[in-house]
Amino acid sequence: MSDKNLFTPTRLGPHTLNHRVVLAPLTRMRAFESATPTELMAEYYAQRASPGGLLISEATVISPLGFPHHNVPAVYTDKQVEAWRLTTDAVHAKGGIIYLQLWHGGRASHRKLQPDEALPVAPSAIIPEGGGSMLPDGTRAPFETPREMSLDEVHSTIKDFASAATLAMSAGFDGVEVHGANGYLPDQFLQDGSNHRTDAYGGSVENRARFLLEVVEAVSTQIGADRVGVRISPNNPFNGISDSDPTTTFSYLTRELNSRDIGYLHVIEPRVRGNEDFEPGAESVASRELRPLFDRTLISAGGFTRESGNALVAEGVADLIAYGRHFISNPDLPERFRQGIELTPYDRSTFYGGDGHGYTDYPYAS
Numbered sequence: 001m002s003d004k005n006l007f008t009p010t011r012l013g014p015h016t017l018n019h020r021v022v023l024a025p026l027t028r029m030r031a032f033e034s035a036t037p038t039e040l041m042a043e044y045y046a047q048r049a050s051p052g053g054l055l056i057s058e059a060t061v062i063s064p065l066g067f068p069h070h071n072v073p074a075v076y077t078d079k080q081v082e083a084w085r086l087t088t089d090a091v092h093a094k095g096g097i098i099y100l101q102l103w104h105g106g107r108a109s110h111r112k113l114q115p116d117e118a119l120p121v122a123p124s125a126i127i128p129e130g131g132g133s134m135l136p137d138g139t140r141a142p143f144e145t146p147r148e149m150s151l152d153e154v155h156s157t158i159k160d161f162a163s164a165a166t167l168a169m170s171a172g173f174d175g176v177e178v179h180g181a182n183g184y185l186p187d188q189f190l191q192d193g194s195n196h197r198t199d200a201y202g203g204s205v206e207n208r209a210r211f212l213l214e215v216v217e218a219v220s221t222q223i224g225a226d227r228v229g230v231r232i233s234p235n236n237p238f239n240g241i242s243d244s245d246p247t248t249t250f251s252y253l254t255r256e257l258n259s260r261d262i263g264y265l266h267v268i269e270p271r272v273r274g275n276e277d278f279e280p281g282a283e284s285v286a287s288r289e290l291r292p293l294f295d296r297t298l299i300s301a302g303g304f305t306r307e308s309g310n311a312l313v314a315e316g317v318a319d320l321i322a323y324g325r326h327f328i329s330n331p332d333l334p335e336r337f338r339q340g341i342e343l344t345p346y347d348r349s350t351f352y353g354g355d356g357h358g359y360t361d362y363p364y365a366s
């Protein structure tokens with residue numbers, strides 16, 4: 001046990017953090033025009049910014065093929081990049097630090113969201129069990145059986161991640177987080193339930209981890225490894241993802257990420273599945289198992305309170321704690337934690353879509 005807590009300053013890559021209460025990436029589906037961020041989104045992020053505090057943006061799509069849902073933001077057109085400036089400027093004006101989460105849905109998509117209504121692409125033509133896409137007409141449709149990516153498509157998608165990272169930096173972000181969690185494309189390559197490829201990107205754990213590691217290398221070449229984070233979600237069945245040996249898969253990946261000197265590893269505890277609480281299996285891999293394998297900053301997320309966050313930081317298991325649902329309904333969450341102020345409960349019905357209600361109208365404590 002150390003005397004560290006959520007309010008002990010620390011470093012993250014090239015940045016100095018005044019506290020360790022991080023905004024977790026949260027999809028809110030309020031980018032209604034051409035996946036372009038809005039002024040309302042800038043206001044939402046600015047409300048949650050604090051001097052030397054880290055915000056991670058909602059998942060942001062890196063190419064026209066990457067949409068899991070409608071009304072989520074993207075980062076591949078000049079217009080989107082310019083519009084993200086509203087957010088980064090507003091967060092920086094409050095002394096905050098903001099990373100962009102880079103997203104490709106892979107098979108977690110639907111042809112109604114794809115160019116020319118083609119099938120979504122994935123490592124293998126395996127349909128996810130459960131889950132579905134929010135479509136432009138406002139309905140939710142089950143995911144479809146995707147089309148297996150060619151090797152050329154694998155390579156061009158890695159390049160798409162790298163150029164999206166470059167664009168993110170030109171939009172004023174302080175770094176990027178590769179979304180390797182929750183059953184989206186990099187996770188589909190990594191875990192063997194969704195990857196039956198027989199080329200260099202499938203089969204052994206070395207091959208299945210290759211896609212994510214090559215994405216990390218390509219992004220790092222563009223913006224510097226110390227500004228790159230990776231999010232993972234071991235033992236989390238969200239979007240129908242599964243692996244026959246999570247301990248081996250996630251230990252291997254963590255060691256490899258460690259050797260690539262990335263700024264941080266962001267681990268979702270297995271007690272959360274996507275956006276809700278979940279009963280994990282006894283053999284689950286979590287921050288505690290991965291900590292000894294990763295030397296730099298480790299962020300833990302998933303079901304934390306002020307007390308459990310402080311405890312994990314004091315123990316040295318996590319350096320930073322990311323909060324999702326509590327940060328939705330408490331824009332001043334770090335200050336509430338600092339002063340021990342009671343939290344406002346969140347309203348799940350306004351998580352996705354809509355206007356400022358349940359988005360920018362949650363109260364500050366003072």
Ligand SMILES: Cc1cc2nc3c(=O)[nH]c(=O)nc-3n(C[C@H](O)[C@H](O)[C@H](O)COP(=O)(O)O)c2cc1C
Nearest residue numbers: 024025026027058059272275302303323324325351
């Ligand atoms: C409304 C909502 C949207 C989410 N969107 C994302 C996302 O875009 N990217 C991501 O990696 N995780 C996403 N998550 C998961 C959260 O980042 C976080 O891991 C989860 O809510 C558990 O943390 P909590 O218990 O503090 O809420 C989302 C969760 C919620 C509730």
